[in-house]
Amino acid sequence: MGQSTLPPDGGDNIQPVDLKSALEERYLAYALSTIMHRALPDVRDGLKPVHRRIIHAMSEMGVRPNSAYKKCARIVGDVMGKFHPHGDQAIYDALVRLSQDFAIRYPIVDGQGNFGNIDGDNAAAMRYTEARMTEVAALLLEGIGEDAVDFRPTYNEEDEEPVVLPGAFPNLLANGSSGIAVGMATNIPPHNVHEICDAALLLIRKPEASIEELVELVPGPDFPTGGTIIEARSSILDAYRTGRGGFRVRAKWEQEDLGRGGYQIVVTEIPYQVQKSRLIEKIAELLIARKLPLLEDVRDESAEDIRIVLVPKSRTVDAKLLMESLFRLTELESRVSLNMNVLSMGKVPKVMSLKDVLSEWLSHRRDVLVRRSRHRLAEIDRRLEILGGYLIAYLNLDEVIRIIREEDEPKAVLISTFTLTDLQAESILNMRLRNLRKLEEFEIRKEFDELSTEKAGIEALLASEEKQWATISWEIGEVKKKFAKATAIGRRRTDFADAPSTDSAAIEQAMIEKEPVTVVVSEKGWIRALKGHLADFSTLQFKEGDNLKVAFHAQTTDKVMIVTTGGKVFTLGADKLPGGRGHGEPLRIMVDMETEQDVLTAFTYDANRKLIISSHLGYGFVVAESELLANTRKGKQILNVAMPDEAKLLVPVQGDHVAIVGENRKMLVFPLAQLPEMARGKGVRLQRYKDGGISDIKTFAIDDGLTWDDSAGRNFIRKKDELTEWLGDRAAAGRTVPKGFPRSGKFSG
Incomplete structure (x- = not known):
């Protein structure tokens, strides 16, 4: 039994073949077949083989635009039996799509019965539905019996089929196409036939016409579902010049007045190839997840036309802001890509420009x-x-x-x-x-x-x-x-607009439910956000050996700024902070803090505020708080410090003078104007020390005088004329602090 029964010379016609070359050869054959005979349309008639065969089979059956409808099962049977040796469901799906006026701009098949809808429901089975050609299909076939195109034998060589259709209708651009082959894909959005014809006539009159001139006539796609294109003109030009690009499409909406200041938003057109039911489900999911705080409810009141009703939380909600937040989070705005990868002359797949295609x-x-x-x-x-x-x-x-x-x-x-x-x-x-x-x-x-x-x-x-x-x-x-624009089918459905310039920060806030929280940061760098505004921070619990570093009140819509001793600033959304149960999470998990650095302070972001940042050795500068924003985990370096020096103080700017106290209990007062305003740097010397460093800084208006509190809570004030001996220039050593100054060396006890 263990003996091989094969003859020693391999006389059973078994030949050893190198696996690599065998796979390469077979995969290349498959790839070419997919590219040539399945996924990419021919630039001349804009059809893939399955669509061409459906139209040709209908023509052979005599199913013309003015003839009676015929059962789809019969059409599919003819296509499958004579021309297209693939599954009947695949052929029927292709036939159904050719008839859907929401999927194809100029339907090629006139269907009778249930052919699916924009909600993504399937068509009825082919035994129930009927179809015939439309005028578009008749135009594509015009002259087929007059030796207009070459024919080739069908798969079983019993019949003949056209290699390409005569194509009197500019189908590739008018109806678009999409397909994924092997190693390449195509995606061409639909366009307006009136505009395509104008561009073609211009090319006949002026073959050297530029892309700019053609785009004057074909300004962009024209989707069967309408919508508004908000792509920049330069980007559209570039897409048509190279054959690659994309178009941002938004839903069309209007504000419906309900009286007494109330309103609702009605969406009447949605972007191309977006399923309406899935879109509404997604909005409802976001609503439940509290990601749309400005929205109260969403309803689908569509019949034949589209009518999606969006109810705002209150009459004071800005409709534009609400829609911008929806455009960001849902498919009410989607991107339709352009990749004009087609079979040039039916043989060579290549990406073509608008001019090449025409x-x-x-x-x-x-x-x-x-x-x-x-x-x-x-x-x-x-x-x-x-x-x-x-x-x-x-x-x-x-x-x-x-x-x-x-x-x-x-x-x-x-x-x-x-x-x-x-x-x-x-x-x-x-x-x-x-x-x-x-x-x-x-x-x-x-x-x-x-x-x-x-x-x-x-x-x-x-x-x-x-x-x-x-x-x-x-x-x-x-x-x-x-198909002129004056006709019902020819009118342009998609219009153009500039994307409204809305404040992105306001939109981001509109996507967050506004709630009060208390942000707590511990000395060891753990952070959490407790619901509500706590009145007493002394009740806060921490891990053993850890204590409170800083706690403050905020809203979930606020940004929380974390400053480290290394002079770096990190930005976190208050809504993204871990909840108040337990001790929170270490900051180092959330941002890329260096191990030898600690948290200096934390506070809520205020775009209108300016701060003085200072290192321990007394170098610093004024920085606008807007410069501190950092949208990445890496944060933003603000104060350049090298060990052993480190960032020590961050003080809000108020008034016109700066009072600075060193650890040597020397105080100096100088005009704020002497400090430069920078976005990043080491800064300038604020006060000179022989040894030690800075203890505290305070900014104040000189006319109001300098105030401080001692440890017993008593308040002291020194008027302008009492500060004369401490007044000087930046970088001086200063004089010993006035009588009554707190032992802590801080202006607040």
Whole structure:
């Protein structure tokens, strides 16, 4: 049993193959198949193979825009059996999408029955629904029977299918496309046909037209669901120039007055490819999670049209601010990407600009025109040949009748007697007796002359490039008329606007429920936020060996600033702080604090305040509090200090003078104007010490005098004229503190 039964020379036709090369070869074949025959549309008709096959199968079945509807199951069966050897559900899903007026700007299929909705509900099964073509599909097929495009054998070689459709409708841009292939993807939003036709006509008149000129005519996408594009013009230009970019689209909304100052917001259009039910679920989830404090309720009052009602918390809520917070958190604003990765000439996948796409479509339309003209020319030549034979027969009618009646081989005799061609002789022999009436000769001559004139016209057209482009312009003009902006289907649905310039801080606050909290920071760097404003901080509990460093009242909408002894500032949202249960969390988990540094102080952010920051050795400067904001874990370095020096004091600026006390109990008073205002640095010397460092700083208005409290709570004041001996310039040593100054060396006992 252990012996191998294979012949030693591998005579069973088993060949060893290198796994790497086998996988590469097979995966490349799969990748090419996906790129060419599944995921990417052809730039000429804007269709993927499955859509092309659906349209062609409907055409073969005779399901035209003016014919009766046919069961979708029958259409899908034909597509699957003859052209597309894939699952029936995949084909039906593609057919359904072609009919959805919220998914596709100019539907290609006219569906009857339940074809799904914008809430994301599925269509009814294909046995229940019916479909036929729309005018758009008819335009895409125009001329298919006139040798306008090449055909290739189907997968089983029983039939033939078109390689590409004639495409009189600019489908790629008009309806857009999206697909994910292997290693590449495509995403093209829909556009307005009237605008595309205008741009194409400009390119015919002026082939060297710039992208700027084309974007004047095609300013941006036109989504079936409407909405407002708020992308900058320069960004749109760049997207169309490179074929890659994106468009920010917002829902359309209006304020409905409810009387007595009350109002509600009604959303009437939502961004493209957003499911309405999922959008409302998401808003409701955010509402429950208290992420939308300005919003009271959301209701879906949609029927055929969209109507989403947003109820504000109170009549004082700013509608714009409420909507901005919703745009940030929900799909009421979404980004539609542009990646014009298409099959150029049906063969090469590449990312194309707007101009390239239009140029290739126009080039294809010219090929179709030339091929149709040549086909018609061949038909005319054949008919003229037949008509020439008829005329000879009429001129010699009696002799023709005699030959047909008496000769054994009338065809050969006719050919030799009247020097006819085989086709002419065959046509005369197939002629009906009723066609021998007198009028017929006149009608044949008339048809002969008409066809001769048409032939001359087609020959002139084929000889002149100018005439060809004139004809294409006329054809495009006809499409433009059919889908003009004045028509219901052609009107532009998506408009443009600049994004309103709202205060981002105000929007962020609008997303946080405003509640009072007490922020507590311990000496060992643990932080927590207790609900409500505590009156007595002495009741706070800490871990063993830890004590209170700083505690203060705040709102959840506030920013909390943490300053370390290393001169760094960190910013935390009060709403993001750990709750008051337990001892909170170490700050080092939340921000990147260096191990040898401790918390100096913490406070709530006030954009209008200025502070004096000082190191232990007495170097410092004035800094605007707005400069301290740091939005990352790394924080922001403000005061440059090197060990053993460290940040020691942070004092709010009030008044016009600075009083500074050193650990040597020397005090100096100097004008605030002598301190520079900086965003970062080491600062300047505030007071000179032989040894030791700074103890406390206070800013005050000199006219009001300098005040301090001693440890017993008594208040002292020194007026301007009593401060003369301490008044000096910055960086002086100062004089011993006045009588009654606290032993702690601090201005507040």
